Amino acid sequence: MSEILLAGGAVLTPDGEVKADVTLSGGRVAAVEPVREGVGREIGAGRARAADRVIDLSGLVLGPGFVDIHAHLREPGQEWKEDIASGSAAAAAGGFTAVVAMPNTDPPTDSGHLARYISDRGRQVGLVEVAPAGCITAGLDGARLAHLDELFAAGVRVFTDDGMTVADAGLLRRAMEYLEARGGVIAQHAEDPGLSRGGHMHEGEVSSLLGMAGIPALAETVVAARDLALAELTGASYHIQHVSCAETVDLIRAAKAKGAPVTAEVTPHHLRFSDRHAASMDPVFKMYPPLRPPADAEALIEALREGVIDAAATDHAPHAAHEKDVPFEEAPKGVTGLETAFAAVRSALDPDPRLLFRRMSVAPAAIGALHRHGRWIEPGIPANLAAVAWDEEWTVEGFASRSSNSPFVGETLTGRVRYTFYEGRLTYELGNSGSRTPEVRGAP
């Protein structure tokens, strides 16, 4: 078994940040050896002789690999936008070691064999753990429960009709009651269809000036309020996807204060952009929920910092260039995000490293029950790690994803992923384009 020595990084351990040499062996972290500051020290001195490869991490932060509990990998069914191989490569390039693949594929992931196909395909590609989310309703029809037991047996722990909302409160209650005993989390794309129907962007000043039908913030808030009451009633774990407005943050804060098993995520693009950007009518700013006014973005940043919102999640939603290069109202919703998420969150929050890795790795791993990920670095943990240049500024261009519909193109961000390690293997190295071609391997 090959051994990799990660030398001299600032390592995020259970006891805080420690300058240390980290040895990866057999897919695990084999050793964490603090570096004594001294004159004339050689990189990874003692260990280097044994390791097959030494990577100098001096000046970098080494933390648990990022976990995205919300990505659209588009396979099966829409492989011209993305597939599990290209999506995994994009994830690795973003420092991710695990990705929860949303079930609105074609066919939708509403039964066990479909979920197994996705996780198996992820293992074949071997760049990140691809954890399938399962539908709440069969065929995303919003009317009949999906094969929840089968999905659970296939390893699914996140259940969602993402892209659609489970609008029927009675149906959602049954799903919650059913899963409460079983386990797993109900993740809701909270958008009241009656309030959002026909809308393309945030309902407010900008949409009114452009004459576009809007999606009010209220469309999210009314569903969140209702669902939080149902979660309280049933005791089921409930997760609100891509929170977009301050009012929803207030509801989550109140529910958490009561001790409800509630979690929430926010996307990097909702932290950085607002409906003022959508005023350009450039479809690269079109996604659901829509970009809200700047005050909402500020509230979201604060909520993520505080932990009212537990995790950042990308809602990586690739679309082919020709699909997005149309008028705003005719464009499909969604933007890519895997490769910019770390830098975008780092830039928006300006957090300390521990806080960032908590929001992008530890918390999402817990929500998605991805127990091989999101662990502070110590001997014995699976070697799912990311090394980042904390203060490096860079301008976004070029993607490993098959699609490039990112509002971050051309933006200058702080913080850059340098290396990603999945199950002890180097899966991404900045500047080494070879690592962008996914290798097909057997299960580790």
Added chain:
Amino acid sequence: MSFLTTRGVPRKDLEELLDSADEFNRVLARPIPKVPALQGKLVANLFFEDSTRTRLSFERAARALSADVMNFSAAGSSAAKGESLKDTALTIRALGADLMVVRHKAAGAPRRIAAWTGRPVVNAGDGAHQHPTQGMLDALTLRQRFGGLDGLRVAIVGDIRHSRVARSNVFAFTALGAGVTLVAPRTLQPVSTGGWPVDATDDLDGVLGEVDVVYLLRIQAERGGLSVFPSLPEYVSRYGMTRDRFDRLPAEAVVLHPGPMNRGVEIDDAVAGHPRALVLDQVANGVAVRMAVLFRLLGGSG
């Protein structure tokens, strides 16, 4: 350069355009109403949404400037075969179009086409966003009637929320000095009037005595499958320009309508035919305004 919106256009530029339109009105009054200003230029009318009067008006304007005209309409075209808007636009450019007049149901489509093709584009109506030549022809009609728009009190009545005409008129009229009140039930008002230099009310009868201009918008009971008010008779009872309401207007007040009119709905038959209903003046001014716009964008470039 393109003409995509009236919002944010300086007063001076609007006035120059109206002055130019006045000149073209004089041309149109000549025995041979035609000038060779745009000889050899090719104007393409790209109408992805049904329109008769606007397309005819642009066509008439282009021909009166001696430009060649190419008409494209979405029905039975490549668009119906699944061609993308971008490919259609690039094809029209490759056919030699010097300028494109674009109507499309999606807001921002003309702006996209201008960016894709690098050719000047005149927005002939994009979704509920803008229809700037309509705003200018209405401004011209009011300037002819009143000498100027400064201090003029204008009520725009009807489905403002879904109206590109209202958006064009609000910003053209107010930039030229008029005061605008939006009159409609709440469901037809813009959700937000932030950035709109207007007043708003749901009480037409309350403003009738204090306006110089009533601008009536076309009413459709169904908008994209959404019912926006309970019934047409109910709308007429509160917002229809009946003969009775017309009689309560100040003696010099005028009524405008962008057409096509729903007689008996937003406008009573007797009002539509009244000399102080300027609907046909608007249509005639449309040609002059569009000549002015085409000349501005294509003239002087050789």
